[in-house]
Amino acid sequence: MLEGNRGTGVAARRSATRRVPRQERSRRRVEQILDAASRLVLERGVDALTTRAIAEAADVPVASLYQYFHDKEDILLALVERDRAEMDEQLLADLAGIDELSLPALVETAMRAFTKVYARRPAFVEIWLRGRDNPAIRERGREHSVEIASNLLQFAEAAGLLSHDVPPKIALLAVEVGERVFQLAYAQDLEGDQELVEEGIRMVSGYLAPYSR
Amino acid sequence: MLEGNRGTGVAARRSATRRVPRQERSRRRVEQILDAASRLVLERGVDALTTRAIAEAADVPVASLYQYFHDKEDILLALVERDRAEMDEQLLADLAGIDELSLPALVETAMRAFTKVYARRPAFVEIWLRGRDNPAIRERGREHSVEIASNLLQFAEAAGLLSHDVPPKIALLAVEVGERVFQLAYAQDLEGDQELVEEGIRMVSGYLAPYSR
Amino acid sequence: MLEGNRGTGVAARRSATRRVPRQERSRRRVEQILDAASRLVLERGVDALTTRAIAEAADVPVASLYQYFHDKEDILLALVERDRAEMDEQLLADLAGIDELSLPALVETAMRAFTKVYARRPAFVEIWLRGRDNPAIRERGREHSVEIASNLLQFAEAAGLLSHDVPPKIALLAVEVGERVFQLAYAQDLEGDQELVEEGIRMVSGYLAPYSR
Amino acid sequence: MLEGNRGTGVAARRSATRRVPRQERSRRRVEQILDAASRLVLERGVDALTTRAIAEAADVPVASLYQYFHDKEDILLALVERDRAEMDEQLLADLAGIDELSLPALVETAMRAFTKVYARRPAFVEIWLRGRDNPAIRERGREHSVEIASNLLQFAEAAGLLSHDVPPKIALLAVEVGERVFQLAYAQDLEGDQELVEEGIRMVSGYLAPYSR
DNA sequence: CATGAATGAGGTTTCATTCAT
DNA sequence: AATGAATGAAACCTCATTCAT
Numbered sequence: 001m002l003e004g005n006r007g008t009g010v011a012a013r014r015s016a017t018r019r020v021p022r023q024e025r026s027r028r029r030v031e032q033i034l035d036a037a038s039r040l041v042l043e044r045g046v047d048a049l050t051t052r053a054i055a056e057a058a059d060v061p062v063a064s065l066y067q068y069f070h071d072k073e074d075i076l077l078a079l080v081e082r083d084r085a086e087m088d089e090q091l092l093a094d095l096a097g098i099d100e101l102s103l104p105a106l107v108e109t110a111m112r113a114f115t116k117v118y119a120r121r122p123a124f125v126e127i128w129l130r131g132r133d134n135p136a137i138r139e140r141g142r143e144h145s146v147e148i149a150s151n152l153l154q155f156a157e158a159a160g161l162l163s164h165d166v167p168p169k170i171a172l173l174a175v176e177v178g179e180r181v182f183q184l185a186y187a188q189d190l191e192g193d194q195e196l197v198e199e200g201i202r203m204v205s206g207y208l209a210p211y212s213r
Numbered sequence: 214m215l216e217g218n219r220g221t222g223v224a225a226r227r228s229a230t231r232r233v234p235r236q237e238r239s240r241r242r243v244e245q246i247l248d249a250a251s252r253l254v255l256e257r258g259v260d261a262l263t264t265r266a267i268a269e270a271a272d273v274p275v276a277s278l279y280q281y282f283h284d285k286e287d288i289l290l291a292l293v294e295r296d297r298a299e300m301d302e303q304l305l306a307d308l309a310g311i312d313e314l315s316l317p318a319l320v321e322t323a324m325r326a327f328t329k330v331y332a333r334r335p336a337f338v339e340i341w342l343r344g345r346d347n348p349a350i351r352e353r354g355r356e357h358s359v360e361i362a363s364n365l366l367q368f369a370e371a372a373g374l375l376s377h378d379v380p381p382k383i384a385l386l387a388v389e390v391g392e393r394v395f396q397l398a399y400a401q402d403l404e405g406d407q408e409l410v411e412e413g414i415r416m417v418s419g420y421l422a423p424y425s426r
Numbered sequence: 427m428l429e430g431n432r433g434t435g436v437a438a439r440r441s442a443t444r445r446v447p448r449q450e451r452s453r454r455r456v457e458q459i460l461d462a463a464s465r466l467v468l469e470r471g472v473d474a475l476t477t478r479a480i481a482e483a484a485d486v487p488v489a490s491l492y493q494y495f496h497d498k499e500d501i502l503l504a505l506v507e508r509d510r511a512e513m514d515e516q517l518l519a520d521l522a523g524i525d526e527l528s529l530p531a532l533v534e535t536a537m538r539a540f541t542k543v544y545a546r547r548p549a550f551v552e553i554w555l556r557g558r559d560n561p562a563i564r565e566r567g568r569e570h571s572v573e574i575a576s577n578l579l580q581f582a583e584a585a586g587l588l589s590h591d592v593p594p595k596i597a598l599l600a601v602e603v604g605e606r607v608f609q610l611a612y613a614q615d616l617e618g619d620q621e622l623v624e625e626g627i628r629m630v631s632g633y634l635a636p637y638s639r
Numbered sequence: 640m641l642e643g644n645r646g647t648g649v650a651a652r653r654s655a656t657r658r659v660p661r662q663e664r665s666r667r668r669v670e671q672i673l674d675a676a677s678r679l680v681l682e683r684g685v686d687a688l689t690t691r692a693i694a695e696a697a698d699v700p701v702a703s704l705y706q707y708f709h710d711k712e713d714i715l716l717a718l719v720e721r722d723r724a725e726m727d728e729q730l731l732a733d734l735a736g737i738d739e740l741s742l743p744a745l746v747e748t749a750m751r752a753f754t755k756v757y758a759r760r761p762a763f764v765e766i767w768l769r770g771r772d773n774p775a776i777r778e779r780g781r782e783h784s785v786e787i788a789s790n791l792l793q794f795a796e797a798a799g800l801l802s803h804d805v806p807p808k809i810a811l812l813a814v815e816v817g818e819r820v821f822q823l824a825y826a827q828d829l830e831g832d833q834e835l836v837e838e839g840i841r842m843v844s845g846y847l848a849p850y851s852r
Numbered sequence: 853c854a855t856g857a858a859t860g861a862g863g864t865t866t867c868a869t870t871c872a873t
Numbered sequence: 874a875a876t877g878a879a880t881g882a883a884a885c886c887t888c889a890t891t892c893a894t
Binding site for chain 3: 781
């Protein structure tokens with residue numbers, strides 16, 4: 001599930017031995033910026049993510065942003081990438097922990113994995129679900145859905161859960177519908193309406209049932 | 214399913230005998246502006262909807278926009294309102310034409326009604342589904358989904374299609390999921406992937422089946 | 427004390443016998459507009475005097491303003507002229523009513539005459555004292571002070587109140603200082619601080635005393 | 640007589656060894672802008688003080704104004720503050736240089752101190768006396784008069800020049816009348832009519848005489 | 853005469869990015 | 874590497890005035 005340094009316009013070029021080596025300081029600064037950006041997105045929406053605002057929130061000069069990122073879009077993408085990676089990890093870990101594999105179990109596990117990440121990283125909700133107006137995010141979001149769908153499909157096939165060939169399109173539909181369920185469930189507050197999540201799990205499970213072996 | 218002239222800052226006030234009466238000319242101009250805005254949203258997204266861009270596309274001075282609309286948001290809302298009204302009409306008409314009422318038939322009819330509107334008004338997809346970043350649109354979009362869900366629920370209850378009380382939340386979830394299906398189906402091209410639409414109809418029907426009488 | 431139709435870009439052109447003759451209707455409309463403008467200036471200052479605001483307040487189409495006035499400045503000037511005329515009348519009337527003529531009595535009578543007008547026409551304070559930023563008003567204000575100074579000087583000379591020739595400049599200074607006294611006295615509230623007015627009368631009287639016969 | 644860096648949105652932060660240090664260059668630019676603004680106000684009045692006009696006159700991009708000032712009002716206030724500070728300094732210096740203290744000497748010295756500043760900074764006349772329409776300036780102007788009146792009163796009391804308690808209102812009236820004298824004296828040309836100034840000094844002195852010890 | 857409609861000109865402010873140091 | 878300063882471009886909106894009817 002790819003490693004994703006796309007979006008980071010900075011190359012680690014390190015030089016010598018210092019107390020706090022360049023590379024390390026740089027990494028910290030990047031985190032500092034991304035954290036600030038994350039906070040901003042969460043609090044005020046994607047549109048409020050101006051360079052000035054990020055810089056202020058991160059307590060970094062505006063010009064310095066361009067030391068670590070190529071442009072504003074780059075920051076946004078890096079932000080997304082960071083959360084996305086965490087999402088993938090969580091998904092992978094939870095899938096590995098399933099006791100009795102079945103298609104419904106797969107669906108439920110995946111969806112619950114996402115809710116865990118949402119709980120930890122509320123900015124994700126904001127960006128992923130509401131920030132879709134931004135072309136870069138929209139594009140990246142679509143890609144990610146495709147990836148997840150593909151990965152889950154592969155996983156299910158490998159585990160012998162499917163009765164026959166399932167077109168990628170179907171898997172993608174399931175993933176995207178799942179996302180919308182989250183969108184609705186997390187629209188009101190950032191805790192998420194768990195009842196709706198349950199309904200969503202039922203819907204997607206039910207939809208995929210015919211493909212189950 | 215209200216008529217919705219909200220968002221139109223122009224009032225039809227006088228009439229008179231003229232070749233092209235004032236009122237008429239005014240209406241035309243409003244359409245001209247909305248069409249242009251619609252085109253822009255479709256081509257470049259909601260963020261590209263600047264007053265300047267609209268004015269240029271509509272071949273109208275920027276200042277003239279403010280003859281017909283109170284501010285930029287007003288334009289956006291009028292745009293939405295126009296499509297929304299058409300959607301409601303189509304839905305109403307098609308529901309009235311159903312032969313054998315049943316919950317699945319209801320779902321299918323409703324979803325197909327929407328596809329008809331999408332075909333006629335592609336900008337709708339863009340605004341409704343992708344323009345959600347804009348606070349005004351987001352708010353209005355949410356309202357509309359609630360309305361549709363509520364109307365369909367009432368319709369189904371009145372027709373005795375439901376076995377027991379269905380919480381509004383469930384209906385809303387179904388509507389929103391339906392929207393996402395369309396989003397995906399219409400993502401690639403504006404003709405819409407009909408296969409995906411069929412899948413979506415199956416998914417939503419299946420989901421609601423337990424509530425069917 | 428001049429007649430002052432300057433500023434009124436409208437010519438009375440009347441035509442025939444009607445219930446409410448043109449001329450009359452026109453005059454009414456002009457008053458209506460001036461009253462509205464007066465109100466606006468009073469409430470929101472000279473800068474808020476936009477054509478749109480005037481039109482709205484007067485319940486008259488914006489375009490119609492141009493039937494009665496040449497341009498916006500014309501309205502402002504007409505406004506000033508109206509109050510100015512009233513001021514002159516009051517001054518004249520009160521001067522005529524003085525029992526025992528003397529220079530101090532003249533000063534006191536004049537200043538009290540102005541306070542009467544201020545009480546009746548609070549917009550005057552706003553325009554005359556605060557609206558000086560507007561070049562037209564500034565110019566007109568200067569003219570008016572010169573007129574008043576000249577008239578009072580003539581009056582005093584005719585009444586044999588002066589011991590010797592008083593340069594116009596001196597009279598003007600006295601008038602302008604008097605105005606500033608009012609400015610200060612009426613700065614806080616529109617009722618005017620009468621104590622300050624008394625002080626002002628004493629100051630100006632004292633200043634002119636050396637010229638008294 | 641505070642030092643008044645209010646209105647200056649720029650903070651001097653660092654310094655270093657450079658031919659023309661940052662700080663210095665910044666200060667110059669601020670002066671450049673204020674000088675341009677001053678010129679504009681003088682030539683065309685406060686209303687002509689648009690950001691565009693200032694930028695043009697200062698030969699600086701409009702956007703750069705916002706490097707040094709928070710908004711347009713900030714420029715105006717900085718302008719006022721600059722002149723105001725100079726006025727206070729002059730007043731203080733001249734008061735300190737009085738040989739034989741007396742109330743008339745105090746009045747004369749103060750008024751002559753102002754004429755010195757007017758001679759050096761003609762824009763002051765424009766802003767202070769004619770720009771009062773602007774709310775920010777009006778407010779600041781009022782404050783300043785109160786300050787000067789209060790300071791002079793204190794000074795006179797400390798020097799034992801007053802026979803009994805003089806209400807602040809009286810001092811304020813004297814100061815404001817003095818200002819109007821200047822307004823008139825400097826109305827025609829910027830050299831100022833010295834004869835009128837003399838008259839003004841006499842008037843104010845005479846007015847305050849009763850309070851003299 | 854009356855006026856709805858139209859508009860060129862201009863208003864202030866913010867933005868993302870680059871540059872000189 | 875770091876950053877204060879600089880800025881072209883663009884954002885939305887309002888204004889006074891004119892014109893066609």
